[in-house]
Amino acid sequence: MTVAYGVLVALHLAAGALLLAGPARRRAGRPFASAESAWFRLHASELLLVLTLCLGLFSYLFAANANMDYVQRFMASGGNVRLAPDTRRERLAVALRYGPLLLADLAWLVAARVAPSRRRGGAVRRMAAEVVSDWSLALSLLSALLYALALPSFAVHEGFAPLAWVCLVPLFVVLELAPHPWNVFYGTATGVLATMLVNYWLSTFHLVSLQLATVVALAEYAAFMAVALWIAERARPGARFVVMPGAWTVFDWLRSLGFLGYPWGMIGTSQYTAPLVMQTASLGGVWMVSFLVLLVNSVAAGTLTDALKRTLRGRAATACLFACFIAAFGWGQWRLSTAGGGALRADGAGADVRPAGSVRMALVQQNSDPRKNDYGETWQDLRRLSEAALADRPDLLVWSETAFVPNIRRWGAMAPGDHPYAALVHELLDWQKGTGTWLLTGNDDYDLVPGPDGEERVDYNASILFSPSGERVETYHKIRLVPFTERFPWKEQLPGLYRLLMSFDVHLWEPGSRRVVFRIPGADFSTPICFEDAFPGEVRAFVREGAGIIMNLSNDYWSLTEVEAMQHAANAVFRAVENGRPLVRATASGLTCVVDPVGRITARAPLYEEAVIVADVHPVEGGTTPFTRWGDWFPPAMAALLVLVATAGILGRDLSARGR
Numbered sequence: 001m002t003v004a005y006g007v008l009v010a011l012h013l014a015a016g017a018l019l020l021a022g023p024a025r026r027r028a029g030r031p032f033a034s035a036e037s038a039w040f041r042l043h044a045s046e047l048l049l050v051l052t053l054c055l056g057l058f059s060y061l062f063a064a065n066a067n068m069d070y071v072q073r074f075m076a077s078g079g080n081v082r083l084a085p086d087t088r089r090e091r092l093a094v095a096l097r098y099g100p101l102l103l104a105d106l107a108w109l110v111a112a113r114v115a116p117s118r119r120r121g122g123a124v125r126r127m128a129a130e131v132v133s134d135w136s137l138a139l140s141l142l143s144a145l146l147y148a149l150a151l152p153s154f155a156v157h158e159g160f161a162p163l164a165w166v167c168l169v170p171l172f173v174v175l176e177l178a179p180h181p182w183n184v185f186y187g188t189a190t191g192v193l194a195t196m197l198v199n200y201w202l203s204t205f206h207l208v209s210l211q212l213a214t215v216v217a218l219a220e221y222a223a224f225m226a227v228a229l230w231i232a233e234r235a236r237p238g239a240r241f242v243v244m245p246g247a248w249t250v251f252d253w254l255r256s257l258g259f260l261g262y263p264w265g266m267i268g269t270s271q272y273t274a275p276l277v278m279q280t281a282s283l284g285g286v287w288m289v290s291f292l293v294l295l296v297n298s299v300a301a302g303t304l305t306d307a308l309k310r311t312l313r314g315r316a317a318t319a320c321l322f323a324c325f326i327a328a329f330g331w332g333q334w335r336l337s338t339a340g341g342g343a344l345r346a347d348g349a350g351a352d353v354r355p356a357g358s359v360r361m362a363l364v365q366q367n368s369d370p371r372k373n374d375y376g377e378t379w380q381d382l383r384r385l386s387e388a389a390l391a392d393r394p395d396l397l398v399w400s401e402t403a404f405v406p407n408i409r410r411w412g413a414m415a416p417g418d419h420p421y422a423a424l425v426h427e428l429l430d431w432q433k434g435t436g437t438w439l440l441t442g443n444d445d446y447d448l449v450p451g452p453d454g455e456e457r458v459d460y461n462a463s464i465l466f467s468p469s470g471e472r473v474e475t476y477h478k479i480r481l482v483p484f485t486e487r488f489p490w491k492e493q494l495p496g497l498y499r500l501l502m503s504f505d506v507h508l509w510e511p512g513s514r515r516v517v518f519r520i521p522g523a524d525f526s527t528p529i530c531f532e533d534a535f536p537g538e539v540r541a542f543v544r545e546g547a548g549i550i551m552n553l554s555n556d557y558w559s560l561t562e563v564e565a566m567q568h569a570a571n572a573v574f575r576a577v578e579n580g581r582p583l584v585r586a587t588a589s590g591l592t593c594v595v596d597p598v599g600r601i602t603a604r605a606p607l608y609e610e611a612v613i614v615a616d617v618h619p620v621e622g623g624t625t626p627f628t629r630w631g632d633w634f635p636p637a638m639a640a641l642l643v644l645v646a647t648a649g650i651l652g653r654d655l656s657a658r659g660r
Contacts, residue, residue: 004055005097011051012101015044019108041112043182046137049105050189053141056098057196058211061203063090109137132308136174140186141193143171148197150270152566159570164270165296172244172301175229177308184225191221198265201564212484216260224251231642234649241302241317243645245294246638249287253635256535260483263534264567267293272570278599279332281577282625284634285536289574291638292328295321339598358616359523359549361396361584362389365592365611366403369557375405379424383431385612390435392614396520397435398586401442401461401530401555404428408443408464408472433470438520440465440586442529442553445475458510461486463527463553465518474519477512478529480538487511517546523619525549533585534571536578536632543579543628548619550575550583557588562607565590573599578627581620 018040064087113134132139146167152159171190175183195217202210228247235243248267256263268290271277280288299317354360364385370378382404386397406421412429414422432439445462448455460477467473481487486509491498517524526542526549533539533552542550552572556565569591576583576595583595593604594615605611 045108059094139170140190144190144193147194157562168297176305187225188221249291269570272573276332279335286574360394362394363586363613367589367610389612396438399441400588401553476516539575552585555588556590580625
């Protein structure tokens with residue numbers, strides 16, 4: 001960051017020199033004193049402000065990680081990370097470095113817009129539109145902040161769902177009124193800053209994760225805004241209100257695909273606490289919920305811009321919005337009224353009273369990151385909590401992702417006295433057999449495959465099911481791996497980046513190839529691991545294979561923040577609604593919970609505390625929702641609609657031109 005800060009200071013000095021030279025150049029009648037000077041006065045401060053905000057936020061988050069025990073044990077162990085020695089001192093240093101630059105940029109931005117030369121006459125509405133245009137960056141950054149606050153955030157850990165329905169109104173007004181290509185810049189700045197505010201906790205995962213996510217977001221939002229605004233400019237006025245909601249929905253879907261797929265922080269997931277709204281996900285996935293929220297923002301913004309332009313084009317938009325709400329809420333009400341129990345909390349006093357057709361699960365939250373703690377100590381915590389849960393006579397004990405770290409396949413093949421890890425594995429296996437209960441746990445696994453130098457070991461992130469007799473029944477290998485931190489497929493093409501990742505203590509796995517449905521008496525279930533439950537298509541594939549329960553194993557302890565845990569849970573809840581299946585989550589810490597088939601959280605453990613949830617869960621056998629049958633049909637439908645809107649607009653202009 002030192003080099004980046006030096007470049008930032010140099011840019012500010014150069015901009016200041018050009019600004020001070022303006023009056024002299026104006027008196028000399030040089031070109032810079034006319035159009036170029038106006039552009040520089042109005043927009044250079046915006047560019048510098050956005051750049052300073054991004055770099056300052058990176059530096060602040062780095063400083064905030066100082067003294068974090070997790071980081072010191074894990075990331076610093078690789079030798080490539082030099083943590084700030086004291087968080088208070090370092091955060092103060094960041095404020096002193098970036099504060100003056102931010103204040104200078106803000107002062108420049110304000111002065112250029114309130115100067116006497118900027119005062120213009122004319123109609124009140126035209127003046128209002130010009131004011132919006134002048135303060136486009138401020139409105140755009142306001143949308144980024146409101147977007148982040150609608151989701152689980154640093155301000156409200158549960159999020160504030162109602163804010164989602166209006167958070168993008170300032171941006172959409174700007175996109176309508178700002179000149180091209182500056183509207184692309186404002187839209188991209190909103191997306192990048194929102195990405196940083198929503199995903200700030202990535203800085204505790206790896207100190208390069210947030211930077212990578214931001215760079216990817218910059219490229220993605222720039223392309224998205226360029227295409228979406230191109231379509232909007234060509235759409236007929238009466239159809240323009242649907243362009244941004246449709247395009248944003250398609251954009252969210254596209255960014256969930258491929259190696260870089262990361263469907264996090266989508267505006268629709270903010271509604272995870274609103275079961276009535278969520279039910280539309282059973283029709284078209286979380287994408288349909290996002291579209292509905294975006295449509296409200298678009299219609300509200302269109303109403304404002306139409307008022308500023310003294311036009312009346314809102315009737316079609318209002319009618320469309322009203323029809324969408326009637327259909328969505330009607331469907332939601334029907335779904336909620338016909339939903340079964342799905343998942344019920346079972347207390348110890350009712351251990352012998354079980355709802356018919358249910359399976360009793362004990363979800364163990366040990367409140368530690370097993371990979372960073374002493375493996376023996378973590379095993380003892382798991383054992384102690386599980387033995388307490390056995391009093392409720394569960395059918396299945398469920399442990400989190402990699403809850404037990406020593407590789408059971410490898411060390412279990414050795415004698416207990418050959419290695420301390422072998423002793424731990426044998427102790428686990430003997431204990432589990434003695435419980436007479438099914439056990440599901442996260443663990444590393446591997447295969448031996450032929451290679452150029454003989455057999456090679458291929459590692460997987462896995463979930464393993466053990467029968468009451470201690471037999472290893474089935475294993476699932478995680479298919480969708482976290483890019484750059486769990487998987488990097490371009491080792492040979494980008495060796496330099498691969499070496500950089502290795503220097504940051506990245507542990508890479510290979511993706512699995514088979515969707516496994518685990519079967520125990522009374523239940524069939526599948527176990528998407530960690531952020532696999534953020535992908536609608538991934539979970540849908542398990543359900544189509546026959547899973548009656550969605551069972552997510554996660555380790556969110558590493559983030560050391562309730563925000564990441566709640567954002568992850570908000571994503572996961574939609575998988576239950578989309579597929580009409582109960583969802584249970586067993587996490588190292590956050591959020592261990594039980595969700596019924598219509599998305600209601602019926603039981604949850606406190607974050608960052610040891611806890612066990614014992615729940616009677618009803619598998620859903622047979623029956624599929626429209627989403628389970630048809631999958632991600634809604635975003636392609638929106639893409640087709642956008643093509644029609646753009647085509648109709650272009651043809652309409654051609655016909656109008658010929659008529660003249």
